[in-house]
Amino acid sequence: MRYVQLADTIRDRIVSGTSGALPSEAELGTEFGVSRVTVRRALELLRDEGLVTARRGVGWFVASDPVRQSLGRVTTVEAALEAAGATAGRRVLEFAFETAPTDVAKTLGLPVDGEVLRVTRLNLADDEPFALVTVWVSARLGAHLSRADVEHSTFYDLLPLHGVEPGRVVQTITAEAAEGKTAHHLGVPAGSPLLACRRVTYDRHGDAVIVAEHRYAAHLTALEVEFPFTQTPGARHG
Amino acid sequence: MRYVQLADTIRDRIVSGTSGALPSEAELGTEFGVSRVTVRRALELLRDEGLVTARRGVGWFVASDPVRQSLGRVTTVEAALEAAGATAGRRVLEFAFETAPTDVAKTLGLPVDGEVLRVTRLNLADDEPFALVTVWVSARLGAHLSRADVEHSTFYDLLPLHGVEPGRVVQTITAEAAEGKTAHHLGVPAGSPLLACRRVTYDRHGDAVIVAEHRYAAHLTALEVEFPFTQTPGARHG
DNA sequence: CGCACGACTTGTATGGTACCTGTCTTTTTC
DNA sequence: GAAAAAGACAGGTACCATACAAGTCGTGCG
Incomplete structure (x- = not known):
């Protein structure tokens, strides 16, 4: 087409x-x-x-400033938690350099057998698990990060220290059934529905620098998106 | 062979x-x-x-690549389907005036036993079931809508004809397991994960006029949110 | 100033071409 | 004799080229 x-x-x-x-x-x-x-x-x-x-x-x-207009007010689960006064915690489960999954390599612009740093982490709210997060960054960037770094700081706080300036974030949301290990970490029965968010962060030049997958237990979480209505007369499909 | x-x-x-x-x-x-x-x-x-x-x-x-629905830009399911190159269809399953569920009555600003028009509709993509949509509008507004109207047009096309100007939309996204009847309509096994979106549309005066619940089979759909990077609490967790 | 004109634009409709899938029949091949 | 090949036709879709209607804007003339 x-x-x-x-x-x-x-x-x-x-x-x-x-x-x-x-x-x-x-x-x-x-x-x-x-x-x-x-x-x-x-x-x-x-x-x-x-x-x-x-x-x-x-x-x-x-249309007048469409990006800011349409995307300004996205509230994430984490933001809601902070607003609710919960204390956020992090526990790093895995920290490994390995060959990138093909889709991750593709989005990061690496060769098919490119090496990445993968960090799998459990996010806690008031010491209760609520999100299982996997983050991939290229090995070149990951080389400067220690396990303690990612345990105590967010990637968004760390990357600017190494000359990377985040530009925009694209978040893709879908649902999936909890696979056994994931279910165990989140404390839900296997097969229960999860909210799965894949977040790709680009730097100022438009190159993807971080790929992250967040998995939330559905019964705990909801994402809220607000946007002004844009009049679209004459949609082609009746 | x-x-x-x-x-x-x-x-x-x-x-x-x-x-x-x-x-x-x-x-x-x-x-x-x-x-x-x-x-x-x-x-x-x-x-x-x-x-x-x-x-x-x-x-x-x-068949595997899901339809990516861009939140904040696409206002209707139909537009997303067309962008994916599919042809959109609708089938109205139920069309009834009844007393509003309490949460719907609350958001629409109706009394607890207020009457609403509920339309349950199956959205088709290339004649395959794609989304199960339930829409509630107040009986006062619904009185002007025929079953043929909602079969052939979107609510967003119909409401301006009756003096209602949509103002903003708030969408709440979560995941849930497919309940039996829903699963049947969507053609997925019961218990499989669904993406559930509750969309509240407000008019220019800030009054809620439409409450809609969209349910997508997870393997068919992904919602996409793009936002410029800002150092806000919501974007800090990576 | 007032006004007509022309050069631009979007909106709409039509015919034609190339290519695609869907379906069938007939011929070849192993 | 079954599987594959070859061909032909019908039904559809996407795209192009073209034409024309309708709207806007700048220019220049009287």
Whole structure:
């Protein structure tokens, strides 16, 4: 689907800072070597997402500061815990350099047999386990981290010390059944539903630096996302 | 049996990371030096295993990659499905006026025995069940909606016609085990993990107008949240 | 100033092309 | 005789090219 890919590249262009008016449909068409119809379908897709708006006779515009607008108020489980006054604790279960899983290598931009530091950690709230977290960073970065470091500080506190400036975070949320070992650590029956969040952190240059997987027991946790409604008239699917 | 061997090699290729669209039947035929019929028999074998799906006139796709729904940008399930290249459908299962569940009555600002319109709907992606959605609106608003309305349009398209302007949306995400009836509708085993989203839509005046519960089979769906890195308590835990 | 005109834009519709899957029949091969 | 190959056709989808309607804006003329 050509227009989906085109929408992806335009979306990237928008989230990485472009604002104001977009080039006209005809210009985008010649730039990407596609017809105007295809450009329109891509733009309509982005309009359904609330990322852009169109004014007839004028042009297409990036919706006013869409990133901040739509993503400003994401509350994580950890934030809620702190707000509730719980004391957060960490217990490092594993700390190992090993070859990266293929998907992790891919997102971190490493070769298929690239080496990473994997830290598996149990997050505690008032000494009760509530999240099982696995973090991967490239071995090059991990070389500067000690086990004590990751036990007492967050990765977000540590990385700036080594010249890495976090830029943006993409969090993918899904659900899964608790596998035996995970269930044991979280203190829930095996097979019970978990909230699984994969969080990829990028630095200022757009390169992925941290891949993390958080697993929460479902009965304890809920993520809350708030965003303003963006009017999307004329959605193509009725 | 030539096509069984071919199915094996294609399966290997898929499980080792290939995703998205497969080459066309003709291309696979020339690549492996077999006829199109043989390629088809192999692919049909993999389809029976649930590994791939075919869309007429388009091509074959690996079935495993979930639909990623971007929170904060996509406002409807339909938009996310279209972005993934699937065709969206709806089937209304229940359409009833009844007394509101207490939590719904509370969020909608109704008295404890207030009346609401409840619509339970199955969302389809390429004619496969994808999401089970229950929507509650106050009886006062629901009085203007017909069953055909909610079958053919989204609530977000319908409400502006009756003077309601959506303002903001708060979405709460959690996981749960599929209860029997829900599992049946979604075509998954009972007890399998679901992604459960409760979405409360407020109008311009800050009054809650829609309460909706979306349930997705976990293996089909992932929610995606992107936010710029800020040194807030919520983003500190990594 | 007022106004028409033209150059641009988005919105909409249509015909045509290339390619895809789905299904069938016939021929070849082992 | 069964499996595979080869071919043909139907039904669909995505994309392109084109045309035209409708809206906006700047320019220049009277």
